[in-house]
Amino acid sequence: MELYKKYVTEKINADGTLSGLDFHISNDFNFAFDVVDYYGINEPNRRAMVWVADDGSDRVFTFEDIMRGSNQTANYFKSLGIKKGDRVLLVLRRHYEFWLAIVALHKIGAIVIPATDQLKKKDIVYRFEAAGVSAIVCTADGSVLKEAVLAVEEYQGVTAKVVVNGDCIGWSSFSKEAKSFSSDFPRPTGEDATRKNDIMLMYFTSGTTSYPKIAAHDYTYAIGHFVTAKWWHNVDPEGIHFTVAETGWGKAVWGKLYGQWLLGACIFTYDFKRFEQDKVLSMIAKYQITTFCAPPTIYRFMIKADLSNYNLSSLKYATTAGEALNPEVFNKFKQATGLEIMEGFGQTETTVTIANLINSKIKLGSMGIPSPQYKMHLVDFDGNEVENGAEGEICIDISTEMPVGLFQGYFRDKLHTDEAMHDGLYHTGDMAWRDEDGYLFFVGRTDDVIKSSGYRIGPFEIESVLMEHPAVVECAITGVPDPVRGQIVKATIVLDKGHKGTEELKTEIQNYVKNVTAPYKYPRIIEFVEELPKTISGKIKRADIRKQG
Numbered sequence: 001m002e003l004y005k006k007y008v009t010e011k012i013n014a015d016g017t018l019s020g021l022d023f024h025i026s027n028d029f030n031f032a033f034d035v036v037d038y039y040g041i042n043e044p045n046r047r048a049m050v051w052v053a054d055d056g057s058d059r060v061f062t063f064e065d066i067m068r069g070s071n072q073t074a075n076y077f078k079s080l081g082i083k084k085g086d087r088v089l090l091v092l093r094r095h096y097e098f099w100l101a102i103v104a105l106h107k108i109g110a111i112v113i114p115a116t117d118q119l120k121k122k123d124i125v126y127r128f129e130a131a132g133v134s135a136i137v138c139t140a141d142g143s144v145l146k147e148a149v150l151a152v153e154e155y156q157g158v159t160a161k162v163v164v165n166g167d168c169i170g171w172s173s174f175s176k177e178a179k180s181f182s183s184d185f186p187r188p189t190g191e192d193a194t195r196k197n198d199i200m201l202m203y204f205t206s207g208t209t210s211y212p213k214i215a216a217h218d219y220t221y222a223i224g225h226f227v228t229a230k231w232w233h234n235v236d237p238e239g240i241h242f243t244v245a246e247t248g249w250g251k252a253v254w255g256k257l258y259g260q261w262l263l264g265a266c267i268f269t270y271d272f273k274r275f276e277q278d279k280v281l282s283m284i285a286k287y288q289i290t291t292f293c294a295p296p297t298i299y300r301f302m303i304k305a306d307l308s309n310y311n312l313s314s315l316k317y318a319t320t321a322g323e324a325l326n327p328e329v330f331n332k333f334k335q336a337t338g339l340e341i342m343e344g345f346g347q348t349e350t351t352v353t354i355a356n357l358i359n360s361k362i363k364l365g366s367m368g369i370p371s372p373q374y375k376m377h378l379v380d381f382d383g384n385e386v387e388n389g390a391e392g393e394i395c396i397d398i399s400t401e402m403p404v405g406l407f408q409g410y411f412r413d414k415l416h417t418d419e420a421m422h423d424g425l426y427h428t429g430d431m432a433w434r435d436e437d438g439y440l441f442f443v444g445r446t447d448d449v450i451k452s453s454g455y456r457i458g459p460f461e462i463e464s465v466l467m468e469h470p471a472v473v474e475c476a477i478t479g480v481p482d483p484v485r486g487q488i489v490k491a492t493i494v495l496d497k498g499h500k501g502t503e504e505l506k507t508e509i510q511n512y513v514k515n516v517t518a519p520y521k522y523p524r525i526i527e528f529v530e531e532l533p534k535t536i537s538g539k540i541k542r543a544d545i546r547k548q549g
Contacts, residue, residue: 002237003038004262008226011372016359018231020372023223023404029196031222032070032106033187035262040067047266050240050287051096054273059096063261066099071185073097073104076178080135080160084109084192087202088135088160089127091115091144091248094271097164097174098247099257101137106219107185109194110135113202113214116248117144124151127204131214131411134159137174140166141273196220202411203250203348214411215250215349222258224351224405227373229259231357232344234317239290242268244280244298250348251322255293277301281310288314295322299329299341307336319344321352323539326464327364343367345442347428349420350374351405353396354432354440365464366439367432374403378434383423391433391443391458399424431458448542450479452487457521459542465516466491469509471499476532476540480525491523492545494531501528 007029011020039046044064052058061069082088088110092098098114105112113131115124117139124147127133133155138148140163149168152158161171187193194200200219204212233255235241243255256267268289270280281302284292292315294302299320315337321344330341344355345367353376356368370376377385378392386392396406398421406426409417420427431443443458450457459477466475474494479487491509495501506526513522533544 003035003264004226004230007223007262018227018357018372021227023220025196025220025223025404027196028193029219029223030106030187030194031200031219031258031262032103035222036063036070036103037067039063039261039264043264046264047240048261049096049099049267049269051269051271052283052287053271061096061099066103068183069100070103070107071183072181073100073174073178074107074185075181076174077101077104077108077110077135077160077162079181080162080172082108082110082135082160084188084194086110086135087113087131087133088137089113089115089124089131089133091117091119091136091138091148092164093117093139093141094247094269095139095141095164096269096271097137100178102257104185106194106200107187109188109192109198111199111202113204114248114250114252115204116246117142118248119144119147121147121150121154124148125155126211128155128157130204130211131202133157135162136160137162137164139164140168194219197408199408199411201253205348213413213416215407216409216411217407220404221351221407223262224373224403225254225259226262227259227355227357227371227405228254228344228346228352229263229265231371232342232352232355233259233291233293233319234342234358235260235263235265236290236316237264239316240266240268240287241291242270242284242287242289242293244270244275244294251295254321254346254351275301277305281305281307281312284315285311290314291317291319293319293321296320296325296329297323299325299333303329303332303336312337315339318342319355321345326467328464328468330364345430345440347430349407349426349428350396353428354394363435363437363439366435366441369438369440373405377425378432378440379425383425386433388434388436391431393446394428394430394432394440395425396428397424398426445542448478450477450487450489452479452482452485452489452520457489461517462489462491462513462521462523465513466493466509468516469512471495471505471509474532476542476545477523478542478545480546488524489521490525490527490545492527492529492532495528 009022013019040063046063048063048066049061163171164174196219199216201217203215229235245251260267318339319342325343342356344352346352354367375397377395432440462477466472473496476492478490480490482488533541
């Protein structure tokens with residue numbers, strides 16, 4: 001029996017689409033023991049990960065390698081005093097040590113908090129204090145270790161400090177010390193054993209409008225990514241899946257860990273320091289990648305390359321998430337590869353919630369349909385279900401139970417948890433509209449929707465139009481207060497090289513929008529800038545643009 005069938009029963013329609021799921025998750029389920037070690041014992045030579053360093057050298061890890069390496073790491077971490085319930089910050093880029101560390105911490109029962117290496121001292125101290133962090137495992141690559149050392153000096157609660165790929169005075173060296181520990185790690189029992197509703201993993205959200213909140217996931221979250229991997233990514237257990245994501249972000253465990261390994265599939269990891277589309281395209285060919293997932297930004301870079309120079313014949317499936325997909329990118333990628341990019345939607349707080357799942361028909365511009373894993377609603381600001389064609393907030397039904405894959409709440413933050421979870425719904429804060437076939441079309445964040453002269457205008461549609469103009473590289477649509485219309489549309493634009501921000505270009509862009517979409521949506525104000533303000537995760541900070549007027 002395929003391992004996932006122990007935990008999930010699928011209900012499949014005659015046309016091959018997924019209609020429903022039943023989960024069977026025992027109270028003591030632990031991904032590290034019940035999935036990783038299952039394969040490590042029963043299929044020890046099955047490939048778990050192909051890892052490629054920035055210099056192009058590579059390593060292949062079997063499930064036995066991951067099992068034994070994570071056992072050594074668990075014993076090593078325990079020797080440093082890390083125990084069940086401790087919050088541990090992992091800042092490891094795409095180093096293979098991330099997988100050994102996260103699996104090890106799951107085995108111990110410690111709570112993993114992945115973080116990006118772009119953090120500064122202030123960011124790290126905030127995370128230490130907000131989560132009550134007692135241990136940090138940090139890369140020596142780049143400048144983040146320097147920032148972490150300063151943060152540890154200011155915050156006195158960190159008792160275990162581990163450095164990877166280098167040395168630091170007063171810190172333990174993972175590379176030198178971990179391998180000396182036993183590769184056996186008995187499953188804890190009694191009070192040391194984990195339970196499925198214990199907190200396993202926490203992520204700081206992007207914080208586009210406030211300080212980042214901490215989304216807390218329990219041990220069932222790993223199984224919740226079954227749909228992500230099988231029905232959205234369409235991973236092949238005998239193939240190799242490549243998700244382009246840094247381990248500091250939730251998308252890494254979406255595409256580089258839980259669902260893929262539940263299916264016994266091999267993941268591909270390229271530990272690059274700087275993204276270069278030519279290298280990524282070459283690796284798809286060299287390592288015979290079968291399924292691929294990346295944010296639209298990566299696809300934009302890829303379609304600018306001459307894809308005919310690369311043998312991409314191994315690639316069978318392509319997906320995207322992280323931001324809405326512009327039709328221009330979809331069309332050009334399909335022209336070059338014959339593959340349709342299957343869009344998905346979700347949050348740090350969830351698994352994939354809306355997607356173009358396998359065997360479903362694509363509607364260009366749509367995120368897809370709700371995953372059967374969740375019961376979803378589109379509601380107005382009074383909490384009432386909206387009609388087809390009307391815009392509403394995407395909400396998940398929690399009136400009878402918390403769906404597998406949804407977070408428990410925001411850690412130590414009842415106020416924000418209650419703001420998001422009330423009246424039997426989890427409110428995502430994202431707006432969409434639904435057509436007569438149940439397909440959902442992204443509009444924007446609730447705070448980003450523009451109300452002008454009685455019209456409600458979502459920024460994404462206008463941004464998609466602007467992105468098709470040859471002068472535009474990046475853009476953001478926001479609302480500006482207006483005494484007559486309430487708000488008017490403003491476009492903040494980064495121009496492509498060779499274009500100057502003249503009044504003539506502004507007029508050209510305004511007319512372009514008027515000719516492509518409803519004229520009331522055109523930007524009455526256009527500002528050209530060198531770059532857009534963004535969060536550490538790369539999301540545009542529209543709130544900052546709105547403050548600037």
